[in-house]
Amino acid sequence: MEYLDQDFQANTTNQLEPTRLIRQDWHTTARWANFLAIVWFIFVAIGLLGTLSLGTAMEQLALLGADSPGLELLMSQTTALTIIVLAILAFYSALALFQFRFAKNMRDALQFTNQDALEQSWLQFRNLLRWSGIFVIALIVLYGVLLVFVATSVMGSRG
Amino acid sequence: MDNQSQPLDADLQPGANQPHGLRISQTIRRYWYESSRWAFFFAVLGFLYLGLVLLIFSTASSKLGAAGLPVVLVLLFVGALVFPPVWFIFQFAQNIQKALRHEDNQAAAVGFQNLRRLYQFIGVLTAILLGFYGITLIFTFLFMATAG
Secondary structure, three states: OOOOOOOOOOOOOOOOOOOHHHHHHHHHHHHHHHHHHHHHHHHHHHHHHHHHOHHHHHHHHHHOOOOOHHHHHHHHOHHHHHHHHHHHHHHHHHHHHHHHHHHHHHHHHHHHOOHHHHHHHHHHHHHHHHHHHHHHHHHHHHHHHHHHHHHHHHHHHHO | OOOOOOOOOOOOOOOOOOOOOOOOOHHHHHHHHHHHHHHHHHHHHHHHHHHHHHHHHHHHHHHHHHHHHHHHHHHHHHHHHHHHHHHHHHHHHHHHHHHHHHOOHHHHHHHHHHHHHHHHHHHHHHHHHHHHHHHHHHHHHHHHHHHO
């Protein structure tokens, strides 16, 4: 699979240096990235709890006598809906993990002057952007397919 | 546990500019380049989104007149929230690519400054949203306690 980032040419002259100003920016970035990763993990956990209790909630609604065609349709699709939401949550947790590893490795690199951790940190950052990008592209394609599907249905019902 | 009253970067050693043990290896350069390409993609998407918001804004304000004021205000608010992160990620992408192309350390510094601003902006926004959720929860519980 080709990515946006395949045509990089390695530069032989190396004049880029992590100055104190740059290291300070990396450090602050890592602190915020750590905070955001923790918030993402918490939201994924809440989402997981909500998704796993979806079936029970539907049953309770049905027991309460809330009969409606919409609810029946939703109940018949509960398993499919749960699988889709779980897949999205798994993807979000992977993104949160990339974010967390980026932050952790960056802090290790700066604190212990660890070159390997620095390289790992930027690898995780690249992975975060790459997989977020792939997710966004998939969403755009999905919207496009849905639009075409809706437009075709509307035209079919008219003609 | 960290001292929460300190600035985020308080425990960073205030060492001299150079020499420092860390170096920008070819591997890191490749990761920066790839990251900057993806960042540019996100920036383009963000600008397209802002363009769309602007289009709806101008259409709504011209067609609805005074009645469309709430719509216009919401769109302005959304635009004001979305523009800074899009601009920061665009600046990050542009400056990192410039730094790698021309061996420009100043551009790299500007690029990482914008990355830091992006994270700060999203972080502060997230903190505000969490605070808002917290307040809403407290008021909901208080309302339920007084009503029940």
